Structures are given as structure tokens and as C-alpha cells.
Amino acid sequence: MKRMLSGIKPTGQLTLGNYIGAIKQFIEYQDEYELYIFIADLHALTLPIDPKELRKNTKDLISVYLACGLDPEKVVLFKQSDVHEHAELGYIMACNSYMGELSRMTQYKDKTAKMTTNDSIPTGIFIYPTLMAADILLYDADYIPVGIDQKQHVELTRDLAIRFNNHYSETFVVPEPITPKMGAKINSLSNPEKKMSKSESEKGTIYLLEDLNITRKKIMSAVTDCDNEVIYDPEKKPGISNLLTILSVLTNTSIDSLVSEYQHAGYGTFKKVVADVVCEKLGKLQQKVKDIQSGSLIDQILETGAQKATYTARKKLSKVYRKVGLK
Ligand code: ATP
Numbered sequence: 001m002k003r004m005l006s007g008i009k010p011t012g013q014l015t016l017g018n019y020i021g022a023i024k025q026f027i028e029y030q031d032e033y034e035l036y037i038f039i040a041d042l043h044a045l046t047l048p049i050d051p052k053e054l055r056k057n058t059k060d061l062i063s064v065y066l067a068c069g070l071d072p073e074k075v076v077l078f079k080q081s082d083v084h085e086h087a088e089l090g091y092i093m094a095c096n097s098y099m100g101e102l103s104r105m106t107q108y109k110d111k112t113a114k115m116t117t118n119d120s121i122p123t124g125i126f127i128y129p130t131l132m133a134a135d136i137l138l139y140d141a142d143y144i145p146v147g148i149d150q151k152q153h154v155e156l157t158r159d160l161a162i163r164f165n166n167h168y169s170e171t172f173v174v175p176e177p178i179t180p181k182m183g184a185k186i187n188s189l190s191n192p193e194k195k196m197s198k199s200e201s202e203k204g205t206i207y208l209l210e211d212l213n214i215t216r217k218k219i220m221s222a223v224t225d226c227d228n229e230v231i232y233d234p235e236k237k238p239g240i241s242n243l244l245t246i247l248s249v250l251t252n253t254s255i256d257s258l259v260s261e262y263q264h265a266g267y268g269t270f271k272k273v274v275a276d277v278v279c280e281k282l283g284k285l286q287q288k289v290k291d292i293q294s295g296s297l298i299d300q301i302l303e304t305g306a307q308k309a310t311y312t313a314r315k316k317l318s319k320v321y322r323k324v325g326l327k
């Protein structure tokens with residue numbers, strides 16, 4: 001069985017983009033692959049975050065993973081910081097990378113572009129990709145399911161793995177990124193040319209655990225163009241195309257058949273359909289999350305996951321330490 005690995009940072013409330021671009025894929029893959037899914041809590045520290053908020057986000061993230069249907073019997077489900085090999089291999093990867101290639105990463109450029117000249121750029125955001133490379137390479141993962149935004153980091157991971165293998169002899173499996181055919185980039189509802197992101201709180205982001213009246217309002221006031229025709233054209237009609245993508249993924253219906261159904265329905269009617277579907281989906285999810293959080297399974301699941309992940313990670317790190325001369 002091929003191995004697959006992915007994670008989400010507990011940096012903020014989870015969004016519909018995280019669900020469609022990541023979590024939904026994980027559920028589909030769990031029967032087909034040996035799946036390692038983690039909570040990337042070390043990555044959450046790369047930009048300032050309140051400790052209380054980090055704890056809450058972590059609990060919500062594991063609950064959402066479970067509520068969406070990740071089965072801890074099939075999937076190794078763990079918290080990154082519980083497996084200290086991530087930080088250790090992260091350091092080795094940092095030593096094996098160049099400043100030039102890290103400064104070319106789009107996420108680094110985007111996140112730092114938002115800072116003013118008076119802000120100091122935290123080093124963590126710069127070395128994010130080397131920690132991410134460690135996350136992946138520790139487990140000999142063959143495939144990495146990610147949204148488009150993270151693809152470049154997986155490509156850098158490939159470069160680092162190949163570089164290490166060439167220098168020290170075959171050590172790492174070189175992973176391949178997998179992006180979903182539909183929904184690899186869900187955009188903001190208020191600014192449909194921009195990715196929906198959990199660390200950017202704004203009215204265009206749908207949060208999985210938010211009040212559904214707010215969700216409905218956000219969808220009904222989603223930015224669109226003014227020709228009132230429901231057609232898929234991401235260039236000319238980014239707002240409507242984004243809503244079509246969301247509806248298509250959540251209802252498992254092709255864009256073509258949605259277009260033939262709603263092309264002349266008018267934007268108001270179409271948005272109402274999208275709002276109904278999203279709210280129904282989120283309503284069910286929120287109920288399950290509530291049930292999970294009132295039970296006591298979470299700690300046990302994370303502990304078992306950490307033990308399994310540590311077993312694999314420790315073997316790989318030992319090998320790396322031998323190769324580089326630390327052992
Ligand atoms: P942050 O703003 O903190 O970077 P994020 O919402 O981008 O948060 P990440 O933790 O960086 O979330 O990413 C988790 C997973 O969700 C990744 O696989 C990423 O590609 C995917 N993802 C994030 N946002 C979207 C989106 N808008 N559409 C599709 N996939 C997404």
C-alpha cells in the first residue's frame with residue numbers, strides 16, 4: 001500500500017477551503033492508502049499566536065478531522081509536536097537548504113508582503129518549508145495531498161530529498177504532490193481572486209464552526225459580476241465560478257450540469273441554493289463536533305497516533321543521523 005501524508009495548521013478557525021481542498025480528500029483516500037494525518041501545531045507558531053487560541057484550534061481541528069470521518073483505526077492521526085523527530089529533522093533540512101530557494105517560496109513572499117517595513121519578519125516563517133520537508137520525509141510518504149498553495153513546498157521537499165540522497169546515498173522517498181481536480185483553490189467570497197484563508201479573518205471566509213446565519217449572509221452577499229448569468233469562467237466571473245466550484249464539490253455534481261440547471265435562474269436564486277447546501281453540510285458537521293468534544297476520546301486517539309508516528313519517525317531519523325555523521 002502506498003503511503004500518503006498531510007496536515008493542517010491550527011492557526012485559526014478551519015475554513016470551507018480547508019475542508020474542500022484538504023480534509024474531504026483525506027477521507028476519500030483513507031481506504032486506498034496508508035494515511036498519516038497530523039495537526040501541524042509547530043507550524044502554527046511560525047507567526048505570532050495566542051497560546052489559548054492555539055489550544056482551542058488544536059482541539060477543534062482534531063474534532064473536525066474525526067467528525068468529517070477520518071477513522072483513527074485506519075489513519076495515523078497525531079499532533080506534530082508530540083513527535084519530536086519533526087523538529088530534529090527540520091533542523092537537518094534547514095542545514096541542507098539554501099537561503100535563495102527559501103526566499104523564493106510564494107507563501108513566504110505573500111505572508112511577509114503583508115507586513116509593514118516596521119515589522120520584523122519571524123525566522124519561523126522563513127524556515128517553514130524545511131520543517132514541512134521534515135514532516136514529509138520522516139515517513140517515506142509517496143503522495144502528499146495539498147491545495148495549490150502548498151504545492152510549491154512539496155516541490156522544494158523533492159529537491160531537498162534528492163539533494164540529500166545524492167550527497168549521502170539513498171535515504172528518502174521522493175514524494176509527489178496531489179492536488180484535487182476540483183476545489184484545489186477555494187477563493188474568498190468577498191474577494192474572489194484571492195484564496196480563502198483561515199489566518200485572515202474576513203467576511204469572505206466561511207468557517208466550518210461558525211453560526212450558520214452568518215454563513216448564509218456571507219454567501220448571499222458574495223461578490224459577483226453584474227451580468228446575472230451563471231456560467232463557469234474563472235477569469236471573467238471569479239465570484240460565480242467560485243460558488244459553482246463549491247456547489248459542485250459539495251453535491252458531487254459536474255459544473256456542466258449545474259450550469260445547465262442554473263444558467264438563467266438569476267444570482268439570488270443560485271446563491272440561495274449554494275447557501276442551503278453549505279448550511280446543511282456544516283450543520284451536520286457542527287453537531288458531530290459537539291458530540292466529539294463532549295466525549296473523552298480525543299486524548300486517547302492522539303496518544304495512540306503519536307506512538308505509531310514516533311515508531312516510524314524514529315527509525316528514519318536514526319538513519320539520517322548515521323548518514324550525516326552524528327552517530
Ligand atoms: P493559513 O492562512 O494559516 O496559511 P490556510 O487556510 O491556508 O491557513 P493551511 O493550514 O495553510 O490553511 O493549509 C491546510 C490545507 O488546506 C492545505 O492542504 C492547503 O493546501 C489547504 N487549503 C487551504 N486553503 C485552501 C483553499 N482556499 N482552497 C483549497 N485548499 C486550501
Ligand code: MG
Nearest residue numbers: 107149197198
Ligand atoms: Mg496556508
